[in-house]
Every structure is written in C-alpha cells, then in structure tokens.
Amino acid sequence: MIPPLKQLVLIGAGHAHAFVLEAFAQRPDTTIAITVVSDSPLAAYSGSVPAWLAGECTLRETQIDVAALSQRAGARLITSPAVAIDPTKRWVTLANGEVVHFDVASFNVGSTLRLPEKHGAQPPYLLAMRPLSSLHYRWQALREKVAQLPQGTHQRVVSVGGGAAGCETLMSVMAQLRQQRSDITWQGTLVSASTTLLPGAGHLPRWLTQRALRRADITVLHGVRGQSLIAGGVNTSEGELIDADIVLWATGAVGQMWLQDTALPLNQQGFIQVNKTLEVTGKPGLFAAGDCAAFNPSLRSSPLPKSGVYAVRQGPVLAENLRAACHSEPLTTWQPPKRVLALIGTGDGHAIASRGAIGFSGRWVWEWKKRIDARFIARFNPPFNY
Structure with missing residues (x-):
C-alpha cells in the first residue's frame, strides 16, 4: 500500500517561505503535499518598500509573485489567511471557513503594531x-x-x-x-x-x-x-x-492578534517561541521564522531585531528542516549572524x-x-x- 502524502502547510507568505517554495521547486518531493495560505497572491519584499514609498518604483516591483512561486513548487495556494490553529488536532482554520489538515506546519506571518x-x-x-x-x-x-x-x-x-x-x-x-x-x-x-x-x-x-x-x-x-x-x-x-x-x-511590534487565542508558546510581545532549529518550543512538527518568531529566552539573551534580513537568512535552513520533519529526520541548527x-x-x-x-x-x-x-x-x- 502507498503511504498517504505528508501534508506540509505554510502559514503566511513571508520571505522565509519564499525560500521554502524555491527549494521544493528545485528539488520536488512526491511524498509531500504543500499548501500555502496567504491573504494575497502577492507578497511585498520589505527591503524594497522604502524605494516604493519614495516614488522610486511601483508597488508591483516590490512584490514576490506567491501564486507563480507556489505553482513552480507544485503547491496549492489558498488566498485566505489563517485565523486559528489547533496544534494537537493538526488543523488550521482560515478566514473563509476552510479547515486545512497538516502533519508539519510553518509560520511566516510577520508582525503587527x-x-x-x-x-x-x-x-x-x-x-x-x-x-x-x-x-x-x-x-x-x-x-x-x-x-x-x-x-x-x-x-x-x-x-x-x-x-x-x-x-x-x-x-x-x-x-x-x-x-x-x-x-x-x-x-x-x-x-x-x-x-x-x-x-x-x-x-x-x-x-x-x-x-x-x-x-x-x-x-x-x-x-x-x-x-x-x-x-x-x-x-x-x-x-x-x-x-x-x-x-x-x-x-511596538507585536505578534498577530489571532495567535493570542492559540495554544502556541508566545513571549510577552506575542511572538512564537522557537528553538535553534526554528521548531516551535514544545510543539514538534511546528516551525516559525521571520518577524513572527522569537528565540526561547533560554537560548538567547537579547531578541533579534524585527528585520527582513533575518527571515532571508533563516529561509534555506527552514526549507531543509521542513523537509526533514516530513521524513522524521534530524533537524539542522540555525545560527544568527553576528553582524548584518x-x-x-x-x-x-x-x-x-x-x-x-x-x-x-x-x-x-x-x-x-x-x-x-x-x-x-x-x-x-x-x-x-x-
């Protein structure tokens, strides 16, 4: 009997998840089904936003085409953001009412104020x-x-x-x-x-x-x-x-408000606590990267700044670890750069x-x-x- 596909759900379309989709596009895995949930088929790259604000480029020139990238990776894109998650039952509820099951999931949903x-x-x-x-x-x-x-x-x-x-x-x-x-x-x-x-x-x-x-x-x-x-x-x-x-x-950057009503480990600012592999503390098979993630205080004395450069650096390691988690393989540690x-x-x-x-x-x-x-x-x- 052919085993069922592992269900990998990417919650949010931030910079780190762009690397994940690129990795699966370059090296497909027929045993993993990928679903991306995002509020839009386009995602702004934070590094280009000041140029757009200054009138140096158009909005479209700052955006990553998440829909096209998902297609290249063989992923299903649902343009409705997540609003709830049950880590035990392994499902995510979307704003449109749809419920998506997962075996492994990753958060890259940014922050708010x-x-x-x-x-x-x-x-x-x-x-x-x-x-x-x-x-x-x-x-x-x-x-x-x-x-x-x-x-x-x-x-x-x-x-x-x-x-x-x-x-x-x-x-x-x-x-x-x-x-x-x-x-x-x-x-x-x-x-x-x-x-x-x-x-x-x-x-x-x-x-x-x-x-x-x-x-x-x-x-x-x-x-x-x-x-x-x-x-x-x-x-x-x-x-x-x-x-x-x-x-x-x-x-006053804080985590997305809907995360407050979940069973995820959050710090005082509402960011998801992760360990050095970017896996959520105490939640095997759940990961977080970018602005929405925060290293567990026992691992780092000072928090990382909320900057897109860290999501970019985390992306390739996150891609490796999500693939490894789907196959129950050992995870790789991510080391923050000392200077950027x-x-x-x-x-x-x-x-x-x-x-x-x-x-x-x-x-x-x-x-x-x-x-x-x-x-x-x-x-x-x-x-x-x-």
Missing part, C-alpha cells in the same frame, strides 16, 4: 507601518488626504520609532510628500526612545544617518517615548506634546551602508541597494514579469 491610543477631538492622521501586507492601502489613503490639503499650508510629520527602518521610512515618506505637494511646507521629526540613533551601529553609520536626516530637514528627539495621539500631536510618556499633523507609527549589512535609503537617491562600525554613503550605494533588491525579487518571480 501595538497602536497608540487616541484621545480628544481631531488627533493627527495616523499611518501605521505594519502590517506590511496592507501598507499600500494605508499609504494610498494618506496620499489622497494630502492631495486635498489647501495650498500654502504647513504640515508636521512625526515618526515614532528611531531604528534604521524608522529613519529610512521617514526620509522616504518626506521625499514623496514633498514631491506630491511642493506648495506645502513639510517639517519632519523623528522620535526615538533610545538615547542614540541606530542603537548597535558604529559611530560612522550613526553620523552618516544623522547627516542625512538633517539634510532632509528632520529633527531627531532622543530619549523620548511616544505614547498616545491627542489633539495637536503626540503625547509622550513624560506628558509632553510633540506637534504633529501626520504620525508614522513604527514602534544594513542599506538605508535616504529618500534623495542616496543610501547609507552600515555594518558594525563600518559605514559609507553615496548615490552608488543606493544603486547598489536597488540592484540587490531587484535581484532578490526576480529570483522568485517568473522572468516574464520583469
């Missing part, structure tokens, strides 16, 4: 930077609002979150808004709870980023934690007001490269970043799309 409270009448306009999958809807709504502003007005844009992503996002957004409405005076402010810009980076990358922010007419407030939105701006944890008309919220290269676009056709204490900037860095991002996306997409 803990949004600020709003108090009083007419708080500033809020643009939440996560979840990434629906950012294009929120960005379009903001641009439509900006298009209706009266001529000659003054607009204050405040970004709450001072990491590399917060800096890059604010500079990109400011560049696009200034291009869209050059008749408006735009003023930017970056609010960082840290006492330094780009914590963990060396002096030179921090200096280059500070210079780029200054050139973009963006003021940086250190040691300040944005807490809520009130009439006129952002209320800080110290009770002070930062004047704002538009607020970009890029801090960060390429930070500055919204003006330039970029900053940062790796540890090393840093350099220029137009050529931006062109280098765009080539890297384009190659990454093209790797997973059909040639005829490009």
Whole structure:
C-alpha cells in the first residue's frame, strides 16, 4: 500500500517561505503535499518598500509573485489567511471557513503594531507601518488626504520609532510628500526612545544617518517615548506634546492578534517561541521564522531585531528542516549572524551602508541597494514579469 502524502502547510507568505517554495521547486518531493495560505497572491519584499514609498518604483516591483512561486513548487495556494490553529488536532482554520489538515506546519506571518491610543477631538492622521501586507492601502489613503490639503499650508510629520527602518521610512515618506505637494511646507521629526540613533551601529553609520536626516530637514528627539495621539500631536510618556499633523507609527511590534487565542508558546510581545532549529518550543512538527518568531529566552539573551534580513537568512535552513520533519529526520541548527549589512535609503537617491562600525554613503550605494533588491525579487518571480 502507498503511504498517504505528508501534508506540509505554510502559514503566511513571508520571505522565509519564499525560500521554502524555491527549494521544493528545485528539488520536488512526491511524498509531500504543500499548501500555502496567504491573504494575497502577492507578497511585498520589505527591503524594497522604502524605494516604493519614495516614488522610486511601483508597488508591483516590490512584490514576490506567491501564486507563480507556489505553482513552480507544485503547491496549492489558498488566498485566505489563517485565523486559528489547533496544534494537537493538526488543523488550521482560515478566514473563509476552510479547515486545512497538516502533519508539519510553518509560520511566516510577520508582525503587527501595538497602536497608540487616541484621545480628544481631531488627533493627527495616523499611518501605521505594519502590517506590511496592507501598507499600500494605508499609504494610498494618506496620499489622497494630502492631495486635498489647501495650498500654502504647513504640515508636521512625526515618526515614532528611531531604528534604521524608522529613519529610512521617514526620509522616504518626506521625499514623496514633498514631491506630491511642493506648495506645502513639510517639517519632519523623528522620535526615538533610545538615547542614540541606530542603537548597535558604529559611530560612522550613526553620523552618516544623522547627516542625512538633517539634510532632509528632520529633527531627531532622543530619549523620548511616544505614547498616545491627542489633539495637536503626540503625547509622550513624560506628558509632553510633540506637534504633529501626520504620525508614522513604527514602534511596538507585536505578534498577530489571532495567535493570542492559540495554544502556541508566545513571549510577552506575542511572538512564537522557537528553538535553534526554528521548531516551535514544545510543539514538534511546528516551525516559525521571520518577524513572527522569537528565540526561547533560554537560548538567547537579547531578541533579534524585527528585520527582513533575518527571515532571508533563516529561509534555506527552514526549507531543509521542513523537509526533514516530513521524513522524521534530524533537524539542522540555525545560527544568527553576528553582524548584518544594513542599506538605508535616504529618500534623495542616496543610501547609507552600515555594518558594525563600518559605514559609507553615496548615490552608488543606493544603486547598489536597488540592484540587490531587484535581484532578490526576480529570483522568485517568473522572468516574464520583469
């Protein structure tokens, strides 16, 4: 008798799962049936989002064609996100009501944000930077609002979150808004709870980023934690007001809300705890990677930053381990890199490269970043799309 196929379910279409699908496309396994559940047949690559926000490329040029990639891998794609999972009975419930059985499953669903409270009448306009999958809807709504502003007005844009992503996002957004409405005076402010810009980076990358922010007419407030939105701006944890008309919220990353109602081991931020093989702690046959995953505290003293580069690095090991789990074979350990290269676009056709204490900037860095991002996306997409 032919044994039944092992059912592998990929929950979410993040960067790590793109590598999984690529691996099965390159080396098919006729004993494994793969199902992908995602809210869309297209998935944005986070590295290209700042270029899109700055108007340097189209939305489509930032997206991985999950449908085409699934087809290459012989996987079934269901465009309905997961909303519940039972690790014991081994099934996933989707938003459309469908129930999908699995033997092995993997989470790569990204993260969302803990949004600020709003108090009083007419708080500033809020643009939440996560979840990434629906950012294009929120960005379009903001641009439509900006298009209706009266001529000659003054607009204050405040970004709450001072990491590399917060800096890059604010500079990109400011560049696009200034291009869209050059008749408006735009003023930017970056609010960082840290006492330094780009914590963990060396002096030179921090200096280059500070210079780029200054050139973009963006003021940086250190040691300040944005807490809520009130009439006129952002209320800080110290009770002070930062004047704002538009607020970009890029801090307080948390796990997807539906995970709270599952039996999965979550940390305080709602991320799924995994061990060094990316297998969920205490849940054999379940895996998690990318932003939605967090190493068990006993394995790592400090959490990994929520950056797409880690999902990219985890992808090949995750692919090996999912195949191995389906065949009850030993799993491979993933070791986080000690340093990663960060390429930070500055919204003006330039970029900053940062790796540890090393840093350099220029137009050529931006062109280098765009080539890297384009190659990454093209790797997973059909040639005829490009």
